[in-house]
Amino acid sequence: MTQPLRLGTRGSPLALWQANHVAGLLRRVAGDLAIDLVTIETTGDQVRDRPLSQLGGDGVFTKEIQRALQEHRADVAVHSLKDLPTVPVEGLMLAAVPPRGPSGDAFVSRRHACFDALPAGATVASGSLRRRAQLLHRRPDLRLVDIRGNVETRLRKLAEQDLDAIILAQAGLERLNLAAWITEILDPQWMLPAVGQGALGLECRTDDRRSRQVLAQLDHPPTSRAVRAERALLAGLGGGCAVPIGAQTRLDGDTLTLRGLVLSPDGVRRVVDDIAGPSVEAEALGQRLAEQLLAKGAKALLSEPRA
Numbered sequence: 001m002t003q004p005l006r007l008g009t010r011g012s013p014l015a016l017w018q019a020n021h022v023a024g025l026l027r028r029v030a031g032d033l034a035i036d037l038v039t040i041e042t043t044g045d046q047v048r049d050r051p052l053s054q055l056g057g058d059g060v061f062t063k064e065i066q067r068a069l070q071e072h073r074a075d076v077a078v079h080s081l082k083d084l085p086t087v088p089v090e091g092l093m094l095a096a097v098p099p100r101g102p103s104g105d106a107f108v109s110r111r112h113a114c115f116d117a118l119p120a121g122a123t124v125a126s127g128s129l130r131r132r133a134q135l136l137h138r139r140p141d142l143r144l145v146d147i148r149g150n151v152e153t154r155l156r157k158l159a160e161q162d163l164d165a166i167i168l169a170q171a172g173l174e175r176l177n178l179a180a181w182i183t184e185i186l187d188p189q190w191m192l193p194a195v196g197q198g199a200l201g202l203e204c205r206t207d208d209r210r211s212r213q214v215l216a217q218l219d220h221p222p223t224s225r226a227v228r229a230e231r232a233l234l235a236g237l238g239g240g241c242a243v244p245i246g247a248q249t250r251l252d253g254d255t256l257t258l259r260g261l262v263l264s265p266d267g268v269r270r271v272v273d274d275i276a277g278p279s280v281e282a283e284a285l286g287q288r289l290a291e292q293l294l295a296k297g298a299k300a301l302l303s304e305p306r307a
Helices: 013-029 063-070 129-138 151-160 170-175 209-216 221-237 279-302
Strands: 005-009 035-039 076-080 092-096 105-108 123-125 143-145 165-169 200-205 245-252 255-263 270-278
Touching: 005 013, 005 063, 005 209, 013 035, 013 076, 013 151, 013 170, 013 200, 063 076, 063 092, 063 200, 092 209, 105 170, 123 151, 129 143, 129 245, 129 255, 151 165, 165 170, 200 209, 221 245, 221 255, 221 279, 255 279, 270 279
Parallel strands: 005 035, 005 076, 123 143, 123 165
Antiparallel strands: 076 200, 092 200, 105 165, 245 255, 255 270
């Protein structure tokens, strides 16, 4: 009897939606394959009273799931790709990236019709240094507070903490059928998404031939090229998910255009640049854009201390 394919996932409602979504995709390409979900608690799930930037760097939502792969307790890890560090883990590989969901950042408010309607000194919550830095760059008068917890918890805190607004990922709200909460999708011209935002990353062991063959059928080349360009940019900058870095990719036929952004944590200084080229050279384009940004002053911004 064929052993079930075990999908390692976090236990939040959004993570379980993502894992079940991947299970559905797998059943379409391998209908006779049994699939089990293996729920794993990560450091980011365990420690909820501190900002993510204080939890010891990247991988707070991924390391324990990767360990389950290494220890053969799971066969496939289902990650929110924006949480997955770019530093390779020995024995593991990013085997597939399914079609991307929306990559935007959503402004959620029950008081104000849009971001530009926020009054001076309004209180806005976000758990992301990237979002906070971009908010401050556009509106230095805002009072920003940290917020943790799953999507539903953050929406509840909107009222409980008397917040003017919170900023959440568009994809998460839509995947949980909570799109009615979205007041506005922020303009990506000034609020660039996180690297890999809206995309899922499916990781497995490099020596697991069965998982690699099945996952290869789920890989979406346009999405894969886009996120590989973004991740190469992030790796070239030496940053991670706890650094104010944004990226946006556009595919037009065989041409890939990548925009990258680095900010100081307080949002005062901002370095931005673009690059375009053949999409088959996605990773090289990301590396070249990182070099351009570093040459324009991003290195100094990346070395600044973060709260």
